[in-house]
Each structure stands twice: as structure tokens, then as C-alpha cells.
Amino acid sequence: MYLDRIVGVVGAGSFGSAIANLLGENQRVLLYERNPESAQRIKSERKIKGTPLHKNVAIADSLQQVAENCFLLFPVVPSAFFKDMIIDFSPYLRADHIMIHATKGLHCEFDIEKANAKSIRLKDIQSMSDLILQETGIVRVGCMAGPNLAGEIMEGQPAATVIASRFNEVIYEGTLALKSNRFQVYGNRDILGIELSGVLKNYVAIASGALHGLGYGENARALLITRGMAEMIYIGKALGADKKAFLGIAGIGDLIATCTSPKSRNFSVGYRIAKGEKLEDILRDLGEVAEGVRTLKIGKLIVDHLGASAPLLQILNKILFEGLELERALHFLMRYPVTIDAEYLDL
Amino acid sequence: MSGRLYKPQDYPLPYVVSDIKQWPIYRLTHDREAFLADVKAIVLQRVKAKFPSSRALHEELARVLYQERIRLTEKPWKADPPDERMFWNSIKSKLVRLDQLNSESIITEETILNEIIDRYLNEIVGNFDSRAFGFARVFLPQFWGRIFSAAPGPWLKAFSRNAKTIHEKIPITGDVEKIRHLATKGTLVVVPTHFSNMDSIMVGWILSELGLPAFTYGAGLNLFSIGLLSFFMNRLGAYKLDRRKKNSVYLETLKNYSSVAIRRGAHSIFFPGGTRSRSGSLEKKLKLGLLGTAVEAQKNHYRDFPDETAPKIFVVPVIINYHFVLEAQALISDYLKETGKERFYRENDEYSTSFKLIRFIFKFLNASSSLSVSFGEVMDVVGNKVDDEGNSYNHLGNKINVRNYFMTNGEMKDDQQREEEYTKILGERIVDNYYRYNVVLTSHLVCFATFELLKKQFKDADLFSLLRTPEEDISLPYEQLANCINQLKDRLKEMYDRGKILISPELRWNVDKIIEHGMKNINLYHAVSPITKRTDGNISSEDLKLLYYYHNRLDGYGLEKFV
Numbered sequence: 060m061y062l063d064r065i066v067g068v069v070g071a072g073s074f075g076s077a078i079a080n081l082l083g084e085n086q087r088v089l090l091y092e093r094n095p096e097s098a099q100r101i102k103s104e105r106k107i108k109g110t111p112l113h114k115n116v117a118i119a120d121s122l123q124q125v126a127e128n129c130f131l132l133f134p135v136v137p138s139a140f141f142k143d144m145i146i147d148f149s150p151y152l153r154a155d156h157i158m159i160h161a162t163k164g165l166h167c168e169f170d171i172e173k174a175n176a177k178s179i180r181l182k183d184i185q186s187m188s189d190l191i192l193q194e195t196g197i198v199r200v201g202c203m204a205g206p207n208l209a210g211e212i213m214e215g216q217p218a219a220t221v222i223a224s225r226f227n228e229v230i231y232e233g234t235l236a237l238k239s240n241r242f243q244v245y246g247n248r249d250i251l252g253i254e255l256s257g258v259l260k261n262y263v264a265i266a267s268g269a270l271h272g273l274g275y276g277e278n279a280r281a282l283l284i285t286r287g288m289a290e291m292i293y294i295g296k297a298l299g300a301d302k303k304a305f306l307g308i309a310g311i312g313d314l315i316a317t318c319t320s321p322k323s324r325n326f327s328v329g330y331r332i333a334k335g336e337k338l339e340d341i342l343r344d345l346g347e348v349a350e351g352v353r354t355l356k357i358g359k360l361i362v363d364h365l366g367a368s369a370p371l372l373q374i375l376n377k378i379l380f381e382g383l384e385l386e387r388a389l390h391f392l393m394r395y396p397v398t399i400d401a402e403y404l405d406l
Numbered sequence: 407m408s409g410r411l412y413k414p415q416d417y418p419l420p421y422v423v424s425d426i427k428q429w430p431i432y433r434l435t436h437d438r439e440a441f442l443a444d445v446k447a448i449v450l451q452r453v454k455a456k457f458p459s460s461r462a463l464h465e466e467l468a469r470v471l472y473q474e475r476i477r478l479t480e481k482p483w484k485a486d487p488p489d490e491r492m493f494w495n496s497i498k499s500k501l502v503r504l505d506q507l508n509s510e511s512i513i514t515e516e517t518i519l520n521e522i523i524d525r526y527l528n529e530i531v532g533n534f535d536s537r538a539f540g541f542a543r544v545f546l547p548q549f550w551g552r553i554f555s556a557a558p559g560p561w562l563k564a565f566s567r568n569a570k571t572i573h574e575k576i577p578i579t580g581d582v583e584k585i586r587h588l589a590t591k592g593t594l595v596v597v598p599t600h601f602s603n604m605d606s607i608m609v610g611w612i613l614s615e616l617g618l619p620a621f622t623y624g625a626g627l628n629l630f631s632i633g634l635l636s637f638f639m640n641r642l643g644a645y646k647l648d649r650r651k652k653n654s655v656y657l658e659t660l661k662n663y664s665s666v667a668i669r670r671g672a673h674s675i676f677f678p679g680g681t682r683s684r685s686g687s688l689e690k691k692l693k694l695g696l697l698g699t700a701v702e703a704q705k706n707h708y709r710d711f712p713d714e715t716a717p718k719i720f721v722v723p724v725i726i727n728y729h730f731v732l733e734a735q736a737l738i739s740d741y742l743k744e745t746g747k748e749r750f751y752r753e754n755d756e757y758s759t760s761f762k763l764i765r766f767i768f769k770f771l772n773a774s775s776s777l778s779v780s781f782g783e784v785m786d787v788v789g790n791k792v793d794d795e796g797n798s799y800n801h802l803g804n805k806i807n808v809r810n811y812f813m814t815n816g817e818m819k820d821d822q823q824r825e826e827e828y829t830k831i832l833g834e835r836i837v838d839n840y841y842r843y844n845v846v847l848t849s850h851l852v853c854f855a856t857f858e859l860l861k862k863q864f865k866d867a868d869l870f871s872l873l874r875t876p877e878e879d880i881s882l883p884y885e886q887l888a889n890c891i892n893q894l895k896d897r898l899k900e901m902y903d904r905g906k907i908l909i910s911p912e913l914r915w916n917v918d919k920i921i922e923h924g925m926k927n928i929n930l931y932h933a934v935s936p937i938t939k940r941t942d943g944n945i946s947s948e949d950l951k952l953l954y955y956y957h958n959r960l961d962g963y964g965l966e967k968f969v
Contacts, residue, residue, distance in 0.1 A: 064815060130814065130815040130816070131815070149802070153806065153807075153810050154806060154807075154808075154810040155810035155811070155813040155814065155816075193801075194802075196800045196802060196804060196806055198788070198811065198828075198831070199824075225827050226824055226827055227821070227823045227824070228814065228819075232814070232815075
């Protein structure tokens, strides 16, 4: 520990605790868990899912305690619960707090199951940083994203992340808090691009799992990853992000990690679909949310709303929700007219 | 909107601070030497921090010299002092000598920098004269009264009219009482829209009518070569800014002049759009440099004072709406010439003599028109709303301490990039206010509808070919225009109810009266009419460029969908 300060982490899921442990190497950490029983258990066992907590990590009693003791806050909760969390947190947050979220997902003001692509408004689809700005008095907001599989971080393997923010100060403070011998931190000013990279890669990971499940090898996977990234760039550009973010660690870097790791939840959704399992059963088994499934639905609404085309996203929707056979879908994709390579660089 | 409503006959309101000697600008002028020394010290420190070695400073000075010599040959103005060339020649020879001499010379990069800063400061510095201010307060209503006089007639007749009727012609909307009160609690930074060279005097006068202490403001150097304008501006707290000078030392001097003035409590006017709006539309992108000085000054207050005593800076957007703009023709030609071709406007000095200005005024004496002045929401320097006592509230309605914006982990830290981001946020809020507190005048609505209908009629033509359409080919059925205006009226009413825009009282009239009022007001000034009625009753235009210019005033609201 070399910094004389306390930083806060909200959410003691697998990634939340991985981040808390990373932060614990540099300073004291207050970790908040919403469920009082889990919080109590973590407090007595000093372990989360079998992994010991760093000695500098303490379990917080309340969000208020976190806000009052920490100027730097890392919320790490699934996108579906993010808004509720931030509303609970809001009364204690001020303009001198800095918040760097690590949630890879989008929030929708409407019900995504019932929404009609024509009638939705794009401003009702928000990134987590939008939510923070909207629901709290915090101005200095950032996000972290990158190839950060929680399990590998917990094991102490080397990794890197990107912190994105309009404010250099946020990148600086985040880097100071996180950087260590085994964890490298890069900065980026395009927060929307970094957030969208983290979100959109999820559905490509499902496709990658499916390819793997069908028994296809590395040629097919490499093709999927590169073209998947191109599609992410198109969607990102349409939503106002810069292409650069997608070509960095949080874009292509994270994409490679999630598309090649059987440990990734989204990957395993695709894998099991290919093995003939039903989506409902898989989701029930997984327990935790597979952001990719949500991303597919929201992504389709966005693409249809804009009248754009994103073949991979559209065909995956057909596979998961309309029962299109995988082989036929693949056939369609392979016959999709293409022109030149790496054309997205000219966007 | 809360607060007391003032009637036209209430103006001018009593001064909020009755003793002129207590006005911040008076003290600033009185304490001029110390003030300038303050500015100079900061500029020196900033420039030296940016160019720490004498080598780097030398190169920068050479760049300044180069830029200034280019300006002298390519864009000379009458306002330039006669010894301008001599001064820069002497700087040049000193720099050359510095190259040849050894380090024992008494001339150093720093002494040259000193000399340049002194020259710039002397040029910029304004001079407030309390006696002239009082005179201006009495004289200006008559001046404006004649310009915006409602009754057409010989100017002598207009001259004899009671000056106070002017206030009926210039409706002021907004929470005047709150602004008056806040002027005693902190420093006001008024940020008006910018359409005309008349704006600075106009705003200065309106603010004095509200009983506020005199403001300091930057006015283009070229305006000072007009004797009459110069006379007033010099005495009304104006300082000079020169947009041709884009070198680092000048910009630093200018910025700090304004920043230190605000820090010393001088209420200020900034035109955040930078230059006058060429296209005639409301400003969407603001120049953040000067605006940033307000943010910086507020931060310095928090650094220098504990919470309760730190003076607060309040930002007040003002939207000025003219039925017609004096320089409309020149502005829109500039705009069309520059569109897509060059990034920067050519800074010319039109209306360069008192004679021309007086001719202007005479032209106006027979014109009948009104304008409106509308104050937006008062904000702090990060764009939060403030209440009558100057407390800030964030968008959630929570009372907040602005100091927190400048704090990290319990400490106050200097961070220029952070301030730039805050300035951007402030800029966005100001633009938002411009749109929401813009008052739609009949002339704007009529021009907007006419131009949009013509665009539909000539839908295959691009903007430039549409603007070249000969007058005889333009014929718009009157009924079509009337219907269109009726639809737009409904839409505007709906937007008004949702707080998206303001509308002038005339907009509640029936459509024929609206068209008549709009056409009458806009055509009174221009020699060629932007909008005319043909003998067959249809609508036409003698000058499509002007029509386009006035139409642009309602650009950016998505109204074209309702045409």
C-alpha cells in the first residue's frame, strides 16, 4: 500500500471483487455488497467465491459510508441493476466525487421485450456514464473496460485496462489507483466509444461460442472477430462514437479475450446453443446475467431504428429468439456480399 | 419566473448601489496601476511557464513578431496606431541583436516580452469615467429612442418625443429583480447573443436601465475608430480586443485582463459567440476562451477565500432580438462567401466612420420597429441554476457547493483541462438558454415560413442556386403562406408551453395581421425588401439572401418539419 487514501467499490460480484483486490494493492478499499447476508458472510469468511480478499479491502456497512470516506468510486454492478444502485447512492454523492464504472451494458428506459424499433427514442438508451450524470451530482465520470476476465485477475495474471473520461484527472486518478506490476492502465478520451466497445463485443462473443460449439476452428474464429469488430465500429459510429476506441485494448483486445475464452459467460451461451440446448435453460443455469443476450435485443432495436444493417447482429437475433438453424445462418453469412478489407478505417 | 414585474414607466430603475464610487468598475479604474501590474505579473508567469528556456521563449517571440508583421501588411486597419510598424521594427532589431550579443547584454528575452505585454495592455485597457457614464445614461435612451422609434416621421419630431417611450418599444423579459439582487451578492458575467455592432452599447445601456453598476466589456478595436462609438465605449468601461491578433502573448494578455477584472469584482459582458452571427442563426458553438476566464476566476476565489466569504460569479445569458439587423446584408454575404471555403472570417471594418454611423441613425429615424431583450436563467460558472440568494442547485434540485467542482480528495487542485471541460458544459447551458429564451418576432416567423416554402417549391435547387433565383420567378400564393404560418403558430405555442421558446405578444394576433406586422417591420430598414407582396397578391422577395438571413433566426428548432 502506498497511497494514503480509501477508494470505494460497489458490487461484490466476481468482477467487483477482482477490482477491489487490484485496488487493495495500492490503497485501502471499502467494498459494498447490497445483499446484507452476503455482506456478512464475506465479512466473516474474507473470501468471495473461494478467492481470498486482499487485506486492505474492508466491507462497507452502507453506501453512505462509502460516499463519505471515498472520493474515488468504482461501481461494478450488472447493467440491469445499475440504475437502482445509482439512485440509492445518489443522495450521498457530490461534485467532488470521481466515479469510474466498470459495467459493460446499456440501460433502456423502455421494456426491451415489448419495444418497437420505430417508436423508440435513442436518448432512452443510455450508457452507464449517462445514468451517473443524469441521476447524481457527479460530473467527473469515467469508465474502465478491457480484456479483464475476473478469474485471471484474481489469480494475479498480467492484464491491462483502459480508463476513459472527458477529464484527464479521472484517467490520472484511476490509473494511480489501479496500476500495478501486473496491471497496466491506458487512458482514452472517448468515453462513449469505450463503453460501446465493452457492450457490443458481448454479442460477438456469443457468435464465437456458437462457432466453437459447431466444431469450427481458428480460421472461422479469426474471420468472426475481425468482421465482428467492423460491425461494432459501424454501430458505434452511428451512435456518435469514434472508431479509434474499437481498435484499442477495450475494443479488439477485449473482443479477442471474450471470443476465445470458454470462461466467458457470453461465449458459453453461444457454445451451448450450438450443442442444441434451449436459451431459457442456459440462462437459468448461468444464474448471473449474460449481458450479450440483452445487448442483442437492444442492438437490434438500435439498428432497426436507424434503418442500418448489421448482418451478424441480426442473424444472431434470429438464431436465439426465432429459432433459426445455425447451419443456415452460417450459410447466409458466408454468402453475404463483401467488398474490400478493413474498409472501416476510412469511416 | 419569479420576482417583481417592472412596467415600462418604471425604467430606469434606481441603482442597486447608489454610490458610484462603490462600483467595482470605478474601483478598478481608480486602482488602475495595481490592476495592470497584477495582470502583467500573471501573463509573464504564464508565458514563461509555457516557454521555460530562453531558447524556447526566443523562438516564441520570433513567432509573435512574424505573425504581427503579417497582420501589419495583410490586414492593416485605420484603428492601428501610427507607430505600430516602428514598434515591431524595434522588437525585430532587438531580437536580432540578442542573437549576436553575448549573455551580458541588458536586453534579454524577458525584457522584450515585458515590452510587448506593456504595449498590448496599453492597447486593451479601458477607461471608465463616472461623469460620462451618467451622461450616457441620460443620452442613450434618446439615441436608441430615435433608432427604434415607433412613429415614422421626420427625425426632429422623433427627437422631441419623450425618451421614456423607448421602454415600451423594448420589452424586457426575465427575472430583473433577481439579477439586480445578485449584482450586490457577487459578480455578474452577462453573455449576450451577438448579431450587430450595436449589441455592446445596447446591452450596456439595458443593464444600466436595470440600475446595475456599469459593466466592463471587450469591443472590437475597429469600432474604436468610429468617433461617436469610441466616445461612449471608452467611457462605458469597454476594453479593446483585436481579433486579428492570434499570437500567444496577445491572447494570454487579453484573457488575463478579463480574468483579473472579474476577480476584482468587475461585472463583465462577454460575447461568447466571438464574432457576430454571420448566418443570422442563434449561436450553437461558443468561443470558450473568454468564457473560461469566468471559471478560472471562480476557482481562484475558492482558492483565496474560505467558503462563506468566497465571492461568487453569476452567468446571465441575454438574448437580443431585432426585427432587423443593421449589418444584415454584409453579414449574410460574408457567411455565404465563407461557407465551406474558409475556416475563418475575414475581419473587415465596415461602418468605419462616424459619418456612416450617423447616416445609419438617420436612416433609422424614419423606421418603425421594436426589438426585445430577454434574460435567461442565472447560472453559476458550471451551469447550475442559482436561486435569488445566489445558492447553486444541480439538475436534481439539490443545493450544492460549487467549490466541490474544484476539489479532489479534499484538496483544491489546479487543473486547466478540468476547467476547459467545465467551460464546455457552461457553454452548452448558455446555448440551451439562447434557444429557450429566444423571443420569436413576427418578422422572423414570416421570413422563416416564406423561405421554407420557397425551398419546397424549388426542391431540386441547392441553397446557392435557390438564392440566385430571379425575383420574377418567385411567386408564393398568399394563402399558402398564411396556412403555413398558422401551423407554425400552433407548433410555437406548444413549444412555448413546454418552455422551449418565447413568443412576442404579436404572435397571438390573427395571421393576416402577423404577416402585415412582420413585413412592415423588416422592410422598413432594407433598401431592397426581403419580402414583398406582388400586384397579384402573391408573396415575392427582392433579396433572397436577406430573407434567408432572417429565416435562419428560427433555425435549429426542427420547425421545418411543420412547413
